[in-house]
Amino acid sequence: MKPPMVLAAVSLLVAVTGCGNSASDTAARQADLCQDLAGLKTAVATLRSPGPNSTVKELKQARKDVDDRYEAVKQSAQAVQEAKLDDLRRTRKELEEAVKKIPDQATLAQASASIKDEVAALDAALVQLNTTVKCNP
Secondary structure (H helix, E strand, C coil): CCHHHHHHHHHHHHHHHHHHHHHHHHHHHHHHHHHHHHHHHHHHHHHHCCCCCCCHHHHHHHHHHHHHHHHHHHHHHCCCCCCCCHHHHHHHHHHHHHHHCCCCCCCHHHHHHHHHHHHHHHHHHHHHHHHHCCCCC
């Protein structure tokens, strides 16, 4: 075989091999994103409904857990074309700012009430993103 023909044959083989895996790769990337979104949803639920013995300090730690889970979502979303994080990014930032404003001497009830709207907005953004990328609820 002449060198140009060998190169063409190898290129064709690589192209065909790549095409065969793209659907499964896309599904795997989407599954990773859905798993990360589920983790973020769990972290947000902790903020929405703290336990009866939770403290304000634990509430603030839960907000940090939301940030960690958000970073995982951000990483996996880079590989999923449909994933648009604008609303999620904005609502997470609003929650971060609201939690920073909670005084250390606040009761858990006061702290939870002060971030209720931000948690609801973040939860709504999560639902929208789950719908957009077709994750199971």
